[in-house]
Amino acid sequence: MIPASFDYVRAGSVDEAIGLLSEHGEDAKLLAGGHSLLPLMKLRLAQPAMLIDIGRLRELSYVKEEKEYVAVGALTRHHDIAQSPVALASAPVLAHVAGQIGDPQVRHRGTIGGSISHGDPASDLPAVLLALGGTLVVQGPNGRREIDAKDFFLSFFEVALTPEEVLVEVRVPRSSGQWGFEKLTKRAQDWAIVGAVAVKTSDGVGVGLINMGPVPLRASAVEAAVTSGAKAIDAAQLAGEGTDPAADFNGSVAYRQHVAKVLVRRALEKVGV
């Protein structure tokens, strides 16, 4: 399978990428590791006229500890996050989940920024970001702005980036506490049929859901129940609330909502709820 024709240009800096995006608008797409975009292009589900390759911008590849948060450069590969001593110490759930994405070959290419700005509700990292209460830093022609993770995922494969903006940094609050991550797949490397993540945060327990609707979701009803003292087994019964999962060959809506309850209970138990 071969993608439809496109023009390819390598951007030498974030500013150059923003300039090219401003010039070419929605005809252009950013290319980071390419592990979300290229498969879509090979299936001709995406046919951008221009690819702006930002994959070489090494200045956007880092995991840094700041006072209140861990800052991850948008072009940091899953492999590097999984191995990062900073991530392992101060955002261990992020390191763990990054190390579970796809397979080693995918993790050698795929980046956190690419995965998050793709906005696939079946991908793992957005749910982690929601559970942790993360922030996205995006850069456009008028400088940088910050977007709360809960405001970033708008609809199916649609995120809050404007066509000329580049996601440059992902911030998650430091959290060395307990966490639980549960993913149901039929084969090791597959996308989650359903997934759940629970994290102890300064505000209580954050719970994120994978593949339970057109966007990555936060299980607010479960979180509220935990805050008011519910045990894992009872709080998890609310995991289907506010969800709108797709029915497909992997399972019906009812099946996914059942699995979500099971996985949320397991994840909550791992954080001592």
Next chain:
Amino acid sequence: MKVDMTVNGTPESHDVAARTLLVDYLRDAVGLTGTNIGCDTTSCGACTVLLNGESVKSCTVLAAQAAGDDITTIEGMAHEDGTLHPVQAAFQECHGLQCGYCTPGMVMAITSLLKENPEPTEEDVRVGLEGNLCRCTGYHNIVASALVASRSPEMHR
């Protein structure tokens, strides 16, 4: 567009369309057909090559993305005198293949795995090969090959 890269230590320069995948660049432009195309959807790992020493699926990398990089394919594994690379030798010793279609990708994936984890457990190998499918062997002898290769002195130099 002109795409230059080093393949198995040899500089290559070919004029290809921007949409050319790395696997097609290697097979059609360079003429090295040892890298197989299996699923063509980032699932099976048959097209695994090393990009700057790390395993990647060459069906999901544009040749243009790899411009300027060092690529190693199965043809670049054996020594110049024909002596097999320790991972290849282990596959021979352990009967790590039947039809052989997945084998080039398996060898490259294991080489990358052993670079990152020189003394893997059986579990490490099984998890580390999650991106490579084999429909003949049941994986048993492939895993054994990886473990035997990990004990080769040449892999620890």
